[in-house]
Amino acid sequence: MDSMSAKGQAAVTDALFLLLVVGILSASLTVFSIQYGSTIQKYISSQYIIDFETSALKTMLYSTVSRDSGKTVYDAKQVDYLLAVVKEDYLDDADLNSTTKDILRSALKISMKPLSSSFDYLFLIETTDLSRENDFVLIYLYSSPSLPGEAHLEYYCTAKDSLNIQRFLESVGSFVPVASGIKLSKVNERNKNADSVSAIAELALWVGTDLNSIRGKSVVFTENELSTIRFDDASNIGCNADFTGSCAGWLACKRITN
Amino acid sequence: MKNKGFIGPIGDDLPSLIPIVFALTIFFASFNSALSNFDSKNSSFSNDLETLKVARILRSNGYIVNLENFRQLCSLVQVNSIKYMAGIAEFNALPEDSLNPEKNYDFVFEASNGEELKPLDELFYKDPKFSAGNLEGVFYCTNLKNLEEFNKGVFDYKKTILRVYPVILEKDRGNGLGIIASPMQLVVVSWTQ
Numbered sequence: 001m002d003s004m005s006a007k008g009q010a011a012v013t014d015a016l017f018l019l020l021v022v023g024i025l026s027a028s029l030t031v032f033s034i035q036y037g038s039t040i041q042k043y044i045s046s047q048y049i050i051d052f053e054t055s056a057l058k059t060m061l062y063s064t065v066s067r068d069s070g071k072t073v074y075d076a077k078q079v080d081y082l083l084a085v086v087k088e089d090y091l092d093d094a095d096l097n098s099t100t101k102d103i104l105r106s107a108l109k110i111s112m113k114p115l116s117s118s119f120d121y122l123f124l125i126e127t128t129d130l131s132r133e134n135d136f137v138l139i140y141l142y143s144s145p146s147l148p149g150e151a152h153l154e155y156y157c158t159a160k161d162s163l164n165i166q167r168f169l170e171s172v173g174s175f176v177p178v179a180s181g182i183k184l185s186k187v188n189e190r191n192k193n194a195d196s197v198s199a200i201a202e203l204a205l206w207v208g209t210d211l212n213s214i215r216g217k218s219v220v221f222t223e224n225e226l227s228t229i230r231f232d233d234a235s236n237i238g239c240n241a242d243f244t245g246s247c248a249g250w251l252a253c254k255r256i257t258n
Numbered sequence: 259m260k261n262k263g264f265i266g267p268i269g270d271d272l273p274s275l276i277p278i279v280f281a282l283t284i285f286f287a288s289f290n291s292a293l294s295n296f297d298s299k300n301s302s303f304s305n306d307l308e309t310l311k312v313a314r315i316l317r318s319n320g321y322i323v324n325l326e327n328f329r330q331l332c333s334l335v336q337v338n339s340i341k342y343m344a345g346i347a348e349f350n351a352l353p354e355d356s357l358n359p360e361k362n363y364d365f366v367f368e369a370s371n372g373e374e375l376k377p378l379d380e381l382f383y384k385d386p387k388f389s390a391g392n393l394e395g396v397f398y399c400t401n402l403k404n405l406e407e408f409n410k411g412v413f414d415y416k417k418t419i420l421r422v423y424p425v426i427l428e429k430d431r432g433n434g435l436g437i438i439a440s441p442m443q444l445v446v447v448s449w450t451q
Contacts, residue, residue, distance in 0.1 A: 015274035015281075022281035026288035033292035037299040044306045051314065052423055055444075058320040059424035064438035073438050074431055081439065110349055110441050111424040 046176055049115075053178040053203050056111035061086075061182070061201065063107050082107055083182065086125070090184045091194060096138055101156065105140055105256070108203075112142070116152065120144050120172070120208050124165065127184065127199045137184070137199065139165075141253060144208035155253035168251050175206035301450075302417065308340045309419045309448040316344055316399060317444055321426045325385050325397060332399035342448040343408050345382030346397035346427055349443055378405065383427070383442060397427075418449040 065085055067078035082103065089100040096104075108123055109116065125137040139157040159165050169175045179202040185194040315335050322328050328346065379396045388395025402408055427442040 011271045011274035012277070015277040019277040019281040019284075022285045026284050029288050029292045033295040036296060037303060040299075040303050044303065044310070047310060048421060051310070051317070055317060055320045055423045055425060059426050059441045062321065062426050062439050063441045073440070075435075077435070079436070079438055107441070113349060114422040114424075114443065 049176045049205055050178055052115065053176065053205055054180075056108070057178060057180050057201055057203050059111045060104070060107040061180075063110075065103055065107070087184055090137060090197075091187055094135070094137075094186050094197075101138060101140075104138065105154070108140065109142075115205070116142065118208055119205050120152075121203060121205045122165075122169065123201070123203050125182070125199055125201050126162070127197050129198055139251070141251065143211050146210050154256040155251075156256060157251045157253035159251050164250065169204050169206075172206045172209050172211075175204045177202060177204040179203075305340050305417065305419060305448060305450055308337050309342065309421055309446055311335075312337055312340075312342050312344060312448065313421050313423060313444065313446045316446070317423050317425060320423075321428075321439070322346065322397075322442075323428050325388075325395060328397050328399070335399065335401070337401060340448045340450055341400075341402060341407070342446060343398065343400045343402065344444065344446040345378070345399065346425065347382055347443045347445050349424075349441055378408075382445075386432075387430075418447065421446045421448075 061081070061083040063082050064073050064079045065082050066073050066076035067080055067085075068076040071077075073079050085103065086096065086100060089096050104123075112119075112121060120141075120143050122139070122141050124139045127135045127137065136159060139159060141155040141157050143153045143155065145151060145153055159168070169177070179200045182199050182201050184197040184199050186197050187193070188195045312335050316328070316331050318331050322331075332344075378398050379393055382396050382398045385395035385397070400408070423444045423446075425442055425444045426439045428437050429440045430437055
């Protein structure tokens with residue numbers, strides 16, 4: 001072969017290699033630039049959600065509620081902070097009656113209104129005294145409907161312990177929790193004095209998910225059934241028993257219809 | 259015979275110049291596109307963060323005592339890279355899913371095709387102690403020098419950010435009934451031109 005002609009072919013091959021390398025580089029650069037910022041965007045979104053939830057918790061607990069039945073806060077003679085009403089109700093029997101639960105639920109729904117069509121949330125009040133087992137004062141679940149266009153579903157739930165709640169939240173996907181310490185009081189049976197009880201109010205928010213699509217994570221029961229639920233009974237409907245035989249991440253709930 | 263087909267040192271490399279030029283074009287085009295993409299995203303993040311900053315200052319501890327308290331918080335906001343309009347609105351002023359400005363265009367600002375916006379004293383909460391017809395008692399905060407700029411249709415701009423937070427506002431019930439802590443919404447709208 002003529003030496004000058006071979007030289008020309010080598011130059012074309014080099015140029016094609018250059019084109020290949022530059023093509024790969026450019027493609028990588030384009031892919032990188034498209035993906036750039038997704039982590040920052042997630043961070044900014046989560047910051048907003050955390051700010052929102054913190055505000056919502058505070059707004060709910062410090063909202064004024066009427067102490068005169070049948071009157072609004074604008075015309076009632078006696079009004080109080082919602083947190084004070086919760087404390088008062090908890091004092092005698094370490095439980096909340098249905099009226100207080102409904103007031104809490106309504107206040108929470110008002111606070112969460114701007115995000116409630118796109119997000120689901122779980123609100124709970126849990127005592128955290130070391131001297132006794134954790135005790136859930138209230139667990140409220142606001143969940144997306146199975147079919148689009150239907151109203152959201154609301155539940156009062158029970159759970160075995162905090163781990164149970166944690167596993168439930170992990171099953172719904174990426175969630176953002178915030179918590180705030182509160183003080184409740186309970187009558188001491190021996191000396192009839194009011195003992196202070198440490199508790200947390202926690203709110204966790206996640207993008208709306210049909211809970212039916214998550215196998216065995218929440219089951220709806222009637223009120224009678226709820227009172228007899230045993231969380232270590234693997235034969236429960238929807239129970240996804242872990243190695244200890246406990247229904248992991250399983251919430252037993254009662255649908256709120258009003 | 260020895261120089262058959264040879265058209266000079268450059269002429270012989272002419273075919274190889276085509277892929278080289280093509281490669282350079284691809285490289286600089288993608289480089290330029292990536293740079294503008296980085297720039298655009300950085301600018302967007304910066305606007306998002308500035309909006310969060312405005313909201314955090316105005317929200318403070320989430321409990322607003324009165325208009326004076328709100329104005330004091332407003333004076334602490336030092337943001338120039340974005341234009342913003344913020345205020346305290348009643349809870350029923352915004353529908354669910356207020357995060358979607360397009361969807362709630364008409365609800366939030368009562369706007370029609372970005373022309374006529376609801377006046378600020380109707381849009382945001384007004385302290386009843388103040389007389390009607392001016393912005394004296396209105397809970398609003400902005401860095402706009404000319405409020406008419408807001409009325410030109412903020413959602414027509416390149417990117418508008420809407421952030422809503424629940425807050426508590428103390429309200430006097432009048433008639434000697436005392437004060438209540440009322441749930442309200444802090445609405446922050448920001449945009450860049």
